[in-house]
Amino acid sequence: GAVVSQHPSRVICKSGTSVKIECRSLDFQATTMFWYRQFPKQSLMLMATSNEGSKATYEQGVEKDKFLINHASLTLSTLTVTSAHPEDSSFYICSAQRTRDFYYNEQFFGPGTRLTVL
């Protein structure tokens, strides 16, 4: 159990275009999902918390108008990178939170999306 998928795995786009990344929890419901960004040889940097049925919560310094998040159902969250530029090139990873009880939540990660903006 606890499988999270992410699509696409790789995407190459031209500067100025928008890219949508999907994150799905396949065998559990996730009211909360998270979006991270990871640069080579660095740790995971939380970008935003995605809550089903409500607006996402963005971390300080992350532009909410550039990184649009939609959590349309209990198994799907999407991240859209709008007007992408080369500096947006990175590895984007989502995670889905599985709740065992009020005090015990686990995060399971998707396989990541490698975005390259030309």
Next chain:
Amino acid sequence: GENVEQHPSTLSVQEGDSAVIKCTYSDSASNYFPWYKQELGKRPQLIIDIRSNVGEKKDQRIAVTLNKTAKHFSLHITETQPEDSAVYFCAASPSGGSNYKLTFGKGTLLTVNP
């Protein structure tokens, strides 16, 4: 907010030796401490976690210890194998409620030499 420090940044051991990675955290409200293993280009995989109501947890060759008073926790891998080579991340968060955030350490690149 929470701050997690992780040491060492790189660790090289011989096959069969033990490896220890240490993390400290700053927020006394944190009470959930997972460890993730990430191979190059792959997703982080949860390998073990510990909650603050226990001091130690073991799963085969992997163990985690927690000292809440000192605000530090450690990952212990015994009888290391080449396939243990990866980047390991510790994390901390408060648990409870509808959602929580993980704060990650900067990672430890573990290399197990055959």
